[in-house]
Amino acid sequence: MSTQIEHPATPSPTVGIEGSAVRRGDRVFQGLSRTAGIFILVTMAAIAAFLIWKAIPSLQANTANFFTTSEWFPDQKPSVFGIAALTFGTLMTALIAMILAVPVGIGIALFIAHYAPPRLASVLGFVTDLLAAVPSIIFGMWGLQFLTPQMEGLGKWLNDYLGFIPLFRNDSGQYSKSILIASVVLAIMVLPTVSAISREVFVQVPRAHIEAALALGATRWEMVRLSVFPFARPGMISASMLGLGRALGETIAVALILSASYTINWQISEPGGNTFAANIALRWNEAGDVGLSALVASGLVLFVITLVVNMAARLIIARRSEFSGAN
Amino acid sequence: MSELTRDERAESEELLHRALAGARLPRWGIAAAAVGAIALAIILNLTTSVAGVAGTVVVAVLLFLAIQTTWSFRVEGRRHAVDRLATTAVYATFIVALAPLVAVLATVIVKGMSVISSTFLTTSMRNISPRSEGGGLYHALIGTLQQVGIAAMFGVPLGILTAIYLVEYAPFAKSRRLSRAISFFVDVMTGVPSVVVGLFIFTAFVLTLGMERSGFTASLALTILMLPVVVRSTEEMLRIVPRELREASYALGIPKWRTILKIVLPTALGGIVTGAMLAIARVAGETAPLLLTTFLSQSINTNPFKGPQAALPTFIWDQFTSATDASVNRAWGGALVLIVLVMVLYGAAKIIARYTGVKRG
Amino acid sequence: MAKRIDATDVDIYYGAFKAVEGVSFAVEPRSVTAFIGPSGCGKSTVLRALNRMHEVIPGAYVEGKITLDGEDIYGSTIDPVNVRRTIGMVFQRPNPFPTMSIYDNVVAGLRLEGKKRSKSDLDAVVEGSLRGANLWDEVKDRLARPGSGLSGGQQQRLCIARAIAIEPQVLLMDEPCSALDPISTLAIEDLIDQLKERFTIVIVTHNMQQAARVSETTAFFNLAGVGKPGKLVEIAPTDVIFSTPTQQATEDYISGRFG
Numbered sequence: 001m002s003t004q005i006e007h008p009a010t011p012s013p014t015v016g017i018e019g020s021a022v023r024r025g026d027r028v029f030q031g032l033s034r035t036a037g038i039f040i041l042v043t044m045a046a047i048a049a050f051l052i053w054k055a056i057p058s059l060q061a062n063t064a065n066f067f068t069t070s071e072w073f074p075d076q077k078p079s080v081f082g083i084a085a086l087t088f089g090t091l092m093t094a095l096i097a098m099i100l101a102v103p104v105g106i107g108i109a110l111f112i113a114h115y116a117p118p119r120l121a122s123v124l125g126f127v128t129d130l131l132a133a134v135p136s137i138i139f140g141m142w143g144l145q146f147l148t149p150q151m152e153g154l155g156k157w158l159n160d161y162l163g164f165i166p167l168f169r170n171d172s173g174q175y176s177k178s179i180l181i182a183s184v185v186l187a188i189m190v191l192p193t194v195s196a197i198s199r200e201v202f203v204q205v206p207r208a209h210i211e212a213a214l215a216l217g218a219t220r221w222e223m224v225r226l227s228v229f230p231f232a233r234p235g236m237i238s239a240s241m242l243g244l245g246r247a248l249g250e251t252i253a254v255a256l257i258l259s260a261s262y263t264i265n266w267q268i269s270e271p272g273g274n275t276f277a278a279n280i281a282l283r284w285n286e287a288g289d290v291g292l293s294a295l296v297a298s299g300l301v302l303f304v305i306t307l308v309v310n311m312a313a314r315l316i317i318a319r320r321s322e323f324s325g326a327n
Numbered sequence: 328m329s330e331l332t333r334d335e336r337a338e339s340e341e342l343l344h345r346a347l348a349g350a351r352l353p354r355w356g357i358a359a360a361a362v363g364a365i366a367l368a369i370i371l372n373l374t375t376s377v378a379g380v381a382g383t384v385v386v387a388v389l390l391f392l393a394i395q396t397t398w399s400f401r402v403e404g405r406r407h408a409v410d411r412l413a414t415t416a417v418y419a420t421f422i423v424a425l426a427p428l429v430a431v432l433a434t435v436i437v438k439g440m441s442v443i444s445s446t447f448l449t450t451s452m453r454n455i456s457p458r459s460e461g462g463g464l465y466h467a468l469i470g471t472l473q474q475v476g477i478a479a480m481f482g483v484p485l486g487i488l489t490a491i492y493l494v495e496y497a498p499f500a501k502s503r504r505l506s507r508a509i510s511f512f513v514d515v516m517t518g519v520p521s522v523v524v525g526l527f528i529f530t531a532f533v534l535t536l537g538m539e540r541s542g543f544t545a546s547l548a549l550t551i552l553m554l555p556v557v558v559r560s561t562e563e564m565l566r567i568v569p570r571e572l573r574e575a576s577y578a579l580g581i582p583k584w585r586t587i588l589k590i591v592l593p594t595a596l597g598g599i600v601t602g603a604m605l606a607i608a609r610v611a612g613e614t615a616p617l618l619l620t621t622f623l624s625q626s627i628n629t630n631p632f633k634g635p636q637a638a639l640p641t642f643i644w645d646q647f648t649s650a651t652d653a654s655v656n657r658a659w660g661g662a663l664v665l666i667v668l669v670m671v672l673y674g675a676a677k678i679i680a681r682y683t684g685v686k687r688g
Numbered sequence: 689m690a691k692r693i694d695a696t697d698v699d700i701y702y703g704a705f706k707a708v709e710g711v712s713f714a715v716e717p718r719s720v721t722a723f724i725g726p727s728g729c730g731k732s733t734v735l736r737a738l739n740r741m742h743e744v745i746p747g748a749y750v751e752g753k754i755t756l757d758g759e760d761i762y763g764s765t766i767d768p769v770n771v772r773r774t775i776g777m778v779f780q781r782p783n784p785f786p787t788m789s790i791y792d793n794v795v796a797g798l799r800l801e802g803k804k805r806s807k808s809d810l811d812a813v814v815e816g817s818l819r820g821a822n823l824w825d826e827v828k829d830r831l832a833r834p835g836s837g838l839s840g841g842q843q844q845r846l847c848i849a850r851a852i853a854i855e856p857q858v859l860l861m862d863e864p865c866s867a868l869d870p871i872s873t874l875a876i877e878d879l880i881d882q883l884k885e886r887f888t889i890v891i892v893t894h895n896m897q898q899a900a901r902v903s904e905t906t907a908f909f910n911l912a913g914v915g916k917p918g919k920l921v922e923i924a925p926t927d928v929i930f931s932t933p934t935q936q937a938t939e940d941y942i943s944g945r946f947g
Binding site: 026028032033035036037038039040043044047053104107108110111112115116124126127128129130131132133137142145147153157191192195219220221238242244250251252255256280281284295296299302307310311 | 513554
């Protein structure tokens with residue numbers, strides 16, 4: 001992280017009255033905490049190792065190209081499966097979700113941190129905190145039973161007025177179980193994540209920076225752009241990153257809304273679409289040995305995608321770190 | 328100033344007035360713009376193809392933005408127009424977001440309340456078919472409490488220790504590589520999808536080590552999911568503890584580990600506990616890893632180490648996907664119980680945070 | 689350029705709490721006026737009321753009249769954003785924008801105005817302001833480096849450069865040296881002496897020697913008691929305040945016999 005606390009060297013305890021006892025306590029405690037940290041590294045390595053190991057049998061059995069095939073028949077003889085449709089569905093739903101959620105989430109955070117009166121802000125902050133905890137399965141049920149009928153109007157409207165854009169055309173006349181609905185649900189789900197973390201950093205913006213901008217004659221919005229956003233940028237990236245991670249890997253809500261289809265359909269308001277995570281949940285119980293291994297293989301790809309997203313976001317933060325520290 | 332002629336003085340006053348004054352929209356301006364926008368939207372609704380409540384509301388909001396911004400731009404100038412636009416957008420995002428979120432809660436409460444009864448809370452689904460009414464989630468409640476409890480027993484101490492290492496010890500290590508790696512992979516771990524964690528526990532503990540799928544395997548998955556959350560929140564809290572406090576303690580000759588235990592942790596305690604409870608609340612609703620690492624039981628199993636064990640999320644999933652009227656109702660009942668459980672954890676966390684007096688920023 | 693300030697019967701509130709009561713004074717153009725007094729006496733609060741920074745705290749408001757060359761800065765047609773642009777401020781702790789370079793910090797206020805300015809115009813403003821703040825020679829080779837990399841005293845002078853870059857009429861300084869070492873403090877005091885040629889300056893300080901060194905006029909604020917609002921005890925030429933104050937409270941405070 002950017003805020004590195006620079007401690008002076010701790011006084012050496014060797015000449016203290018209780019010198020040896022001090023050092024033992026410190027050694028034990030430091031060892032424990034270090035081991036806990038190392039445990040995290042080991043776990044991450046183990047996740048990668050086991051997924052690779054258990055994915056291999058299905059990849060060997062697969063007679064189709066794993067990356068370019070859309071079908072999913074791993075337990076057939078011969079085994080035919082691939083992740084093309086899953087990759088498309090995962091990226092598409094997550095992308096639309098982020099386009100919807102990031103501006104709104106940051107707006108909510110701004111509202112709570114810098115626009116709402118203090119008392120209202122603390123109430124609303126608590127409300128979004130609570131909403132961050134609504135389990136994904138509940139969002140899925142809600143999306144299927146409540147949101148789907150509401151979304152039909154939007155789907156029709158997009159088709160009628162923006163239908164010249166292939167993305168919004170709907171030739172099927174069906175508007176349920178679509179990528180669009182899944183994306184909206186995902187957007188709602190990641191909203192609290194994006195807004196909660198952005199808010200955390202927004203409220204930490206030093207008053208001095210805010211007043212510096214205001215004293216120069218900035219309007220509130222100019223103050224936000226001068227003082228809040230630059231200070232909070234790494235936090236906002238990290239908020240979006242966590243949101244994206246959640247959107248990419250969200251399983252149950254998507255599994256409830258989409259059905260396990262394996263076609264690539266750019267017309268996002270039509271039924272269809274599937275994601276890595278949803279596919280694993282939907283196919284798990286019926287999968288045979290090769291089928292399980294194939295799902296592990298697809299999970300490995302999801303793991304790698306989220307890894308890449310995280311690393312990219314981390315690099316962005318690292319590059320900005322020289323400028324990001326509070327003084 | 329006395330050397331100035333009266334004209335010069337008047338001119339300078341005029342300049343000053345212009346520098347300070349800003350034409351502002353009248354107080355009733357915003358209300359007028361809103362009323363105008365709504366009226367226009369209704370007219371459009373009646374005369375054009377703009378239809379439906381949602382559509383009309385969206386049109387009204389857009390009209391309001393357009394009217395207000397144009398008006399402000401002409402009267403107050405660009406900077407104030409942009410400021411007003413941003414303010415309205417910020418307020419709008421909040422309302423746009425709150426609507427679906429309130430809708431979720433309302434749906435769960437309305438649909439859930441209809442099935443909640445003492446039977447529902449105290450019996451299991453043993454010998455009850457998906458089609459028939461009755462039954463309950465007692466077995467799932469026990470499962471969730473046990474699984475989440477075990478996960479917290481592992482996850483919270485590990486997470487706090489890791490954060491202590493990162494904040495208190497790593498800055499003094501000879502090489503920063505280890506702490507950089509840990510810090511990096513904590514971030515990465517936060518982004519690991521829960522279903523992948525479920526796959527990992529399945530492949531490592533079930534396929535490789537030959538453990539049976541039980542409540543315990545589920546807890547292992549939940550442990551991994553909560554670990555990075557606990558690390559990050561604890562780390563953040565520890566960093567807020569002022570350096571002066573630590574230095575005051577060192578200056579009294581108190582060794583570092585005791586400084587951490589007696590000064591740093593108590594100072595940050597409220598925040599740490601809050602973070603841990605939020606992590607627990609978060610994993611309590613996880614469904615995907617449980618589907619992969621446990622078998623669902625319809626009856627009570629109080630032993631998390633042996634045999635199938637239900638949990639609230641898997642109970643809900645099972646009932647909802649059974650797709651009969653009775654089972655879907657039970658799913659909503661389960662959803663309500665799960666939400667209440669999670670919110671109790673949240674509320675408790677917030678209360679703890681308040682009464683232990685963590686001061687932020 | 690520089691303007692006079694008149695405050696008449698000013699009360700300042702934080703919500704229901706009355707922090708300052710019945711303050712009236714005049715600040716002459718191109719002079720340095722120092723506000724002194726014990727902690728919590730409301731001197732910073734009064735200062736922040738002079739450019740409407742007080743009201744950015746939720747619930748805070750001002751009653752009474754404050755004018756800049758006769759123009760009521762709390763008038764109904766007055767835009768607080770413009771007031772702050774006209775009456776610049778330097779804070780207790782140096783607060784350069786941490787993500788901006790030295791250069792960008794100086795022109796931050798100008799950029800807000802959104803007028804297109806040529807690079808050479810901006811360069812000239814940056815050089816002029818940094819020279820005006822006695823900082824140019826120290827930073828001219830690293831204008832693109834972040835302002836947060838400077839020492840505390842340099843950061844404070846950077847903040848002064850930032851404030852004078854938009855050519856305000858008045859410069860308010862809220863204990864500008866309290867976070868600085870003596871050498872940096874001296875540099876700032878020298879700077880204040882030069883700046884008063886161009887600006888009306890009001891400085892809050894709890895350092896009486898500083899008030900004696902830099903100001904022509906000194907205002908002494910005091911609390912009537914715990915929980916009571918702060919008041920202006922007396923305002924007079926600095927040498928009078930420090931030699932023959934009219935009020936016993938002032939004399940006690942000046943001579944250290946306070947409290």
